[in-house]
Amino acid sequence: MKLKTLIVSVIALAALSAVVFFVQRPAPPASADSRLGQPLVDSPTLDQTSRLLIADQGRSVSLVRQPDGTWRVPDYHDLPADFQKLATFVGSLTEAKLQRLVTGSPERIARLEFKDTRIDLYDAADKVLRSVTLGKTPESGGGRYVRFGHESKAFLASLNAGLDLEPKNRASPELINLKPDDIAKIEVSFAEGGPVVLSRVKKEDAWTADKTPAGQQVAAGKVSSLLSSLGNVRFTDTADPGDANAVAAKASARAFKLSTFDGKTVAIALGRKPEEKKLKPPTALTDGKSGPAALGSASDLLKESAKTPEDIAKSNSTAPLGPEFETIPAGPVFAFVNHSESAAPVNAFMQKRAFQISEFTFTSLPQKSEELFEPAPASAPPLLAP
Numbered sequence: 001m002k003l004k005t006l007i008v009s010v011i012a013l014a015a016l017s018a019v020v021f022f023v024q025r026p027a028p029p030a031s032a033d034s035r036l037g038q039p040l041v042d043s044p045t046l047d048q049t050s051r052l053l054i055a056d057q058g059r060s061v062s063l064v065r066q067p068d069g070t071w072r073v074p075d076y077h078d079l080p081a082d083f084q085k086l087a088t089f090v091g092s093l094t095e096a097k098l099q100r101l102v103t104g105s106p107e108r109i110a111r112l113e114f115k116d117t118r119i120d121l122y123d124a125a126d127k128v129l130r131s132v133t134l135g136k137t138p139e140s141g142g143g144r145y146v147r148f149g150h151e152s153k154a155f156l157a158s159l160n161a162g163l164d165l166e167p168k169n170r171a172s173p174e175l176i177n178l179k180p181d182d183i184a185k186i187e188v189s190f191a192e193g194g195p196v197v198l199s200r201v202k203k204e205d206a207w208t209a210d211k212t213p214a215g216q217q218v219a220a221g222k223v224s225s226l227l228s229s230l231g232n233v234r235f236t237d238t239a240d241p242g243d244a245n246a247v248a249a250k251a252s253a254r255a256f257k258l259s260t261f262d263g264k265t266v267a268i269a270l271g272r273k274p275e276e277k278k279l280k281p282p283t284a285l286t287d288g289k290s291g292p293a294a295l296g297s298a299s300d301l302l303k304e305s306a307k308t309p310e311d312i313a314k315s316n317s318t319a320p321l322g323p324e325f326e327t328i329p330a331g332p333v334f335a336f337v338n339h340s341e342s343a344a345p346v347n348a349f350m351q352k353r354a355f356q357i358s359e360f361t362f363t364s365l366p367q368k369s370e371e372l373f374e375p376a377p378a379s380a381p382p383l384l385a386p
Helices: 005-023 043-048 083-095 107-110 220-231 244-251 289-294 299-307 309-317 345-352 359-363
Strands: 051-055 058-064 069-072 099-102 118-122 128-134 143-148 154-157 183-188 195-198 216-218 235-239 253-258 264-272 274-281 323-326 335-340 354-357 374-376
Touching: 043 083, 069 374, 099 107, 183 220, 216 220, 220 253, 244 264, 244 335, 264 359, 335 345, 335 359
Parallel strands: none
Antiparallel strands: 051 058, 051 118, 058 069, 099 154, 118 128, 128 143, 143 154, 183 195, 183 253, 216 374, 235 354, 253 264, 264 335, 274 323, 335 354
16 A cells, blocks of 8 residues: 555544544533532531521421520421421431532423422521522432522432421420429329329339328329320320310310429310210101101001001001210310419410320320229238247
8 A cells, every 4th residue: 555545544534533532422521519528508507597498399388496596387386396307307408418410501400300399598687598409309329409599500419308398297296294203293183082192202202192092002103104194295286275176175174283393383184075965856757758748648547547556566666765866076185284384385385276185195094093003012910929
């Protein structure tokens, strides 16, 4: 091959290689971002946060920090926030890291399904500190696509956070939280026989009662169960204080009182609207007739007059013997609490709402005073002198 021909061939191959490389070249890597490897929300930002907003599909819930450092849920009667849930959620934000910059292309960002699902953090002046919009979850590998504010960048973050937008679920359900070791006296009311007062001088002492039956002693297990139910009352739902079920519950409530060794008392009333039996209204006959029409036609009357005494007796035996009643179930259980310290938060809560609690908390309480006692061990006979 001549040198000229060889040179032309080499040039042609080089040009072809350049074309192939240009067509098949990989997309240029996204430019680096200094936030990669950093938390989705850092600790300094959280320290400045006074309001947290979570939004999704047109719904939102806010949590607001109070001057004393506690948090409240203004969307649910300004009740205290569930601190454990809040801590878990905040922890998921600080633990989530920006793993990589996915794209800066508007077309690709549009395919990542960024809508109105977002987490906003505001400072004391209600200025946005951090706004994170969440996109879809990747098909593999976990995490979540995220954007900051209106930036034209999309990241993948190792985020795994539950976005519970039900305001009630963000509120702390705790009404009372008393430690059993702090209780010195318990007053328990009963429908019959009046209240029973249980007491002890020190936490390690055995419980005694003001009305201990002969041959009996206070059942320690029953007292422990009683303290567990009354010392940690949690609500399941709330209602307006004027709600008919709440008013009826308060009118028929059982009273309890817990007194601590340091002189505090917490009065608790638990009740519900009682079950009712109502007389059913009279109904028409099975043929749909009532009044004179129920007597039937002339031929029906002739047939009735032709019945023998045996027929009449048989017919009467199947007729209702008396009025019929319908049972209306008991209403939900409500708790009414009053703390001896006027500044105790629970006193203010009781002014805002009526608090419904689980039925089991109510039904598990002793219904009769004898349930608080058990047989005392037989005393050993005296030793005879030798």
